[in-house]
Amino acid sequence: MKRKPYCYEWPRPGVTVDIVLFTVAGALSDLRLQVLLIERNEPPWRGQWALPGGFVRENEDLPAAALRELEEETGIPEALLEQVEAVGTPGRDTRGHVITVVYVGLIAGDRHQLRARGDARAARWFDVRELPTLAFDHAELLERGLRHLQRRLREEPVCFELLPETFTLSELQALTEAILGQTLDRRNFRRKVQEQGFIAPAQGMRRQGGHRPAQLYRFVPEQFARHPRRPRTMPF
Amino acid sequence: MKRKPYCYEWPRPGVTVDIVLFTVAGALSDLRLQVLLIERNEPPWRGQWALPGGFVRENEDLPAAALRELEEETGIPEALLEQVEAVGTPGRDTRGHVITVVYVGLIAGDRHQLRARGDARAARWFDVRELPTLAFDHAELLERGLRHLQRRLREEPVCFELLPETFTLSELQALTEAILGQTLDRRNFRRKVQEQGFIAPAQGMRRQGGHRPAQLYRFVPEQFARHPRRPRTMPF
């Protein structure tokens, strides 16, 4: 039994961050949404798959903690993360009262080598349609992270991170469809993203396979920065 | 100096909840959005105004902690609260590393007597346009709570809580305008809320003042439960 040198006047719940990091993999014609999981090397739930994450350190900002845990457990050195919510239901962690802050992100999976360390015995991408049983309430957290991502993607195309410098509209569409889990009308999709002005034609064509070559485009971050559209939904 | 009997192997940040509770007050023709603040009776920031809130207890769920703190410090026994976000920027609390989970809610201010207790020396409603200087980073938290509420109100009319059993459409509209901080077209407003089906005509008329009496309506929760509309905004 270790000494327990950190003492407080009142009991304190533990605070963790958990990261729901997605990528997209596979052939263009059949992209699959994948999520990064680790195999736990520590009790509880040792040997089970779980979201990467862990305890927030003293005076560590929440997003920093998420990035650190992600790097420590999976080797992924950076990602754009967004907070989903804080969850602290009693009983969700068998170690006691633990509140977790959930982050979600999207990353190009093939640009980084996975490297499990620390509390993780393994780290790999899982197809979201073929998930193993997850530790704690991580199945629930994952679900919420995914819904958050899909909502955000409907507001703005958050997915340029996943594409090479230049890309075709079909690639952008396939990516979007993989994340949303639904197919989109090609003509409508093209018209809309071109109106939006986030992208501009780039030099060259992508020629591959026995068919007409495709125009390459690049992302125009300046246009992306300012959202011109109002997110109106209901009455007013 | 008190003893500090709660000891852990690793340092733990404190976890608080803070509640941004709004109400609407004043004449129908000039409703004002107000927020509930307490005057702190404990250091740090003793004597300063702050959002009600406090430390989460062991094995206490986050929403339960928010309700408890609200009741303890202001005497308001219940409210519909929604989580806004968790904030844990180092340095935001002079007592050390404290992560707070912010909740926002709306309540009918005149239905409950305010009663400051515990860490609060006073509790009162402040007009959101005439706020005092706030403790900690509470000005920022309040701002985020308000934006969250306004976003939600544009999705669905969250404000039936604030109205009596039966109400007129003008009352509903005045309320909505007070929260959004903008005026709305009367005909469009009426058409939309009636299409939505959340309300139904009730028996009777409201007759007051030298003008035509107004039809009373009541809230229909069953219809309210299912949102029929898709919150589409961008391309897809």
Next chain:
DNA sequence: TCAAAAGTGTTAACCATACACCCATGC
């Protein structure tokens, strides 16, 4: 010449917005 993906326009339905006049009442 065939298969496979790229590329392109139009239409109809719906939704948001703007706007002006009569009605019922109390004083």
Next chain:
DNA sequence: GCATGGGTGTATGGTTAACACTTTTGA
């Protein structure tokens, strides 16, 4: 009879959504 707020309808412009055929290439 007038001041006050209650109540109503329509026209316009923009957005969404559905839909099919031609083009270019490699094999």
